[in-house]
Amino acid sequence: MDDSTIISVRDVTKRFGSSVLAVNRVSLDIKRGEFFALLGPSGCGKTTLLRILAGFETPSEGQVLIDGDEMEGVEPNKRPVNMVFQSYAVFPHMTVKQNVAYGLRVTRTPKAEIEQRVQQSLARVQLEEMAERKPDQLSGGQRQRVALARALVKSPKVLLLDEPLSALDAKLREQMQIELVHLQQSVGITFVIVTHDQNEALSMADRIAVMNRGDVLQVATPTELYEYPNCRFVADFIGKMNLFDGQVVGVREKQVVVRAGAIASQIGDITIPFADQAEGEVGIAIRPEKVRLNKLEPKEETIRLQAKVKEVVYYGNESHVFLQTESGAAITADMKNSSRHAHAGIVKDDVLWVSWLAEDTLVLTS
Amino acid sequence: MDSWRKNKLAFAVLALPPTAWLVLFFTVPLLIMWLYSFAERGPQGQIYLAVNFANYVRAIEWIHLGIIWKSIWIAAITTAITFAIGFPLAMGIAFAPARWKNILLLLVILPFWTNLLIRTYAWIAVLRTRGFLNFGLEWMHEKLSAFSALIGLPDVMGEFQALELLYNQKAVVIGLVYVYLPFLVLPIYATLEKLDKSYLEASLDLGAGHWRTLFSVTIPLALPGIISGCLLAFILSMGTFLTPALLGGTDSEMIGNLIARQFSSSRDWPFGSALSFLLLYMTFIILWVRASLAGRREEPI
Numbered sequence: 001m002d003d004s005t006i007i008s009v010r011d012v013t014k015r016f017g018s019s020v021l022a023v024n025r026v027s028l029d030i031k032r033g034e035f036f037a038l039l040g041p042s043g044c045g046k047t048t049l050l051r052i053l054a055g056f057e058t059p060s061e062g063q064v065l066i067d068g069d070e071m072e073g074v075e076p077n078k079r080p081v082n083m084v085f086q087s088y089a090v091f092p093h094m095t096v097k098q099n100v101a102y103g104l105r106v107t108r109t110p111k112a113e114i115e116q117r118v119q120q121s122l123a124r125v126q127l128e129e130m131a132e133r134k135p136d137q138l139s140g141g142q143r144q145r146v147a148l149a150r151a152l153v154k155s156p157k158v159l160l161l162d163e164p165l166s167a168l169d170a171k172l173r174e175q176m177q178i179e180l181v182h183l184q185q186s187v188g189i190t191f192v193i194v195t196h197d198q199n200e201a202l203s204m205a206d207r208i209a210v211m212n213r214g215d216v217l218q219v220a221t222p223t224e225l226y227e228y229p230n231c232r233f234v235a236d237f238i239g240k241m242n243l244f245d246g247q248v249v250g251v252r253e254k255q256v257v258v259r260a261g262a263i264a265s266q267i268g269d270i271t272i273p274f275a276d277q278a279e280g281e282v283g284i285a286i287r288p289e290k291v292r293l294n295k296l297e298p299k300e301e302t303i304r305l306q307a308k309v310k311e312v313v314y315y316g317n318e319s320h321v322f323l324q325t326e327s328g329a330a331i332t333a334d335m336k337n338s339s340r341h342a343h344a345g346i347v348k349d350d351v352l353w354v355s356w357l358a359e360d361t362l363v364l365t366s
Numbered sequence: 367m368d369s370w371r372k373n374k375l376a377f378a379v380l381a382l383p384p385t386a387w388l389v390l391f392f393t394v395p396l397l398i399m400w401l402y403s404f405a406e407r408g409p410q411g412q413i414y415l416a417v418n419f420a421n422y423v424r425a426i427e428w429i430h431l432g433i434i435w436k437s438i439w440i441a442a443i444t445t446a447i448t449f450a451i452g453f454p455l456a457m458g459i460a461f462a463p464a465r466w467k468n469i470l471l472l473l474v475i476l477p478f479w480t481n482l483l484i485r486t487y488a489w490i491a492v493l494r495t496r497g498f499l500n501f502g503l504e505w506m507h508e509k510l511s512a513f514s515a516l517i518g519l520p521d522v523m524g525e526f527q528a529l530e531l532l533y534n535q536k537a538v539v540i541g542l543v544y545v546y547l548p549f550l551v552l553p554i555y556a557t558l559e560k561l562d563k564s565y566l567e568a569s570l571d572l573g574a575g576h577w578r579t580l581f582s583v584t585i586p587l588a589l590p591g592i593i594s595g596c597l598l599a600f601i602l603s604m605g606t607f608l609t610p611a612l613l614g615g616t617d618s619e620m621i622g623n624l625i626a627r628q629f630s631s632s633r634d635w636p637f638g639s640a641l642s643f644l645l646l647y648m649t650f651i652i653l654w655v656r657a658s659l660a661g662r663r664e665e666p667i
Contacts, residue, residue: 077570085567085568087564091569106582
């Protein structure tokens with residue numbers, strides 16, 4: 001563990017009872033000052049992992065190191081981390097100011113210092129005006145700021161956030177995403193956020209760990225995760241994906257030749273740039289927004305096939321076109337409506353040319 | 367879906383029997399007693415309806431005030447002890463693993479399955495001079511004596527003196543704590559159960575220890591339940607009749623016993639009615655104070 005690592009999770013396993021495996025031999029390092037997201041569907045173990053970091057759950061096996069210190073047997077109130085709870089858990093019987101001061105009062109911080117740090121913390125989340133209010137006089141967004149101010153006033157080494165935006169409505173959520181990123185940059189504290197919302201993770205985090213059924217499947221930057229998912233689950237969970245079962249039929253240097261079962265009759269064997277090892281059964285995948293639709297057969301060197309439009313769903317800024325090939329394979333193409341009449345010509349039952357670039361195609365080995 | 371409210375007939379049909387029952391067997395008797403409380407007692411215990419406050423004036427004579435004060439005092443001690451036992455108990459059940467909760471709750475209300483009279487007699491068997499508690503103490507005394515003799519200190523323990531546990535105020539308090547414990551535990555349990563556990567975790571997370579969390583977060587947030595439970599225990603023990611009658615001595619007559627005596631041996635129904643209403647008014651005042659306090663606090667939960 002070098003000095004740039006703030007949290008080191010080593011082979012951590014958590015079982016509940018004898019049958020439930022919530023976290024399965026997870027190892028990951030979180031860097032100092034990073035905005036790190038734990039992303040996965042509900043029940044994937046992300047919240048359990050966060051609660052292990054906070055000290056509310058004890059790992060069945062493995063170790064957690066925070067800033068180089070072993071956390072085994074260290075109670076939550078002795079850990080250099082603070083948490084923003086999903087329900088915010090802002091104490092309803094205390095004013096905003098008392099809530100923020102609580103963490104300092106219980107550790108016997110001098111009065112003058114409490115006053116100064118509480119003011120500073122409230123200012124950071126723009127709640128100075130609300131200091132004397134009770135939580136039930138605040139909106140959901142304001143209550144969340146109280147929870148943030150209350151955690152940050154402790155100057156933790158790491159701030160843990162459990163689904164912090166899930167209770168907010170869509171508009172406010174987007175605004176808070178931006179604010180959280182700014183806040184994290186200005187205080188310079190490592191943030192670890194748990195979320196099931198891929199957009200939230202992609203837009204906020206420096207790095208993301210995707211979890212499913214207790215396993216961490218991939219840890220990568222948002223771009224890497226989206227453009228180079230390492231398995232079918234990640235490919236499908238992050239964004240949308242056209243996914244075909246396929247087979248490796250040949251390997252060349254930095255390339256792989258694959259046959260995509262359902263569409264092989266039209267496109268034949270395709271050669272895809274690929275640096276890793278691959279053999280046998282694989283997944284062949286292409287993002288819907290990287291698929292192009294044409295009335296006439298495209299001339300370029302692309303992978304192309306014909307398919308019939310089954311449905312066009314209009315979303316204003318874009319339209320999703322659902323197509324089906326003669327052999328029955330389904331393909332989705334997302335079209336940007338970059339001008340008013342961009343795709344007016346596409347209607348149900350049209351037979352179109354579907355094409356994409358070989359370099360945009362993904363080969364998923366697991 | 368409150369369309370049933372619109373069906374006036376169905377509403378009336380359903381509401382009539384319980385209303386009739388309450389009016390006939392609760393409101394009317396209460397009204398009769400209220401009238402009696404202003405009546406006069408004839409030489410043979412007859413009731414002459416009248417309008418005078420003599421019964422009330424008599425009720426607040428020093429001798430009766432003494433009994434009322436003692437009732438309040440015993441009820442207060444009972445409530446304090448019940449709370450000291452009941453709050454940790456309620457917390458233990460509320461924070462117990464889910465599969466244990468129902469069993470533990472069942473154990474708390476299990477005594478209700480037996481008649482109160484029988485349970486109170488059982489306490490007599492436990493507390494009397496030749497009762498189970500004294501037997502137990504005597505047995506321990508014997509063993510300790512034998513032990514002290516063994517290590518060469520004979521007679522250090524002296525003769526065993528049976529404790530006088532029954533027929534005094536202590537016995538009444540013990541009996542009342544036993545009877546009203548569930549009434550205090552259940553409301554507190556209900557509020558603790560509903561309490562979002564992340565408040566307690568947030569307190570720990572912010573650096574507070576378990577005791578600090580208990581006093582700064584758990585108790586303040588459970589306050590509505592604590593007040594309800596304590597008031598219930600207090601009001602019920604203040605008006606109690608059976609426990610002091612069976613377990614108490616001459617020094618432990620409470621207002622309930624005084625009232626009961628007016629309706630039985632003393633045959634003074636008007637005075638008994640006045641005392642009953644005095645108790646009722648006191649209860650109303652307590653409940654009114656609680657309601658106005660709750661209104662001011664705006665019920666945190």
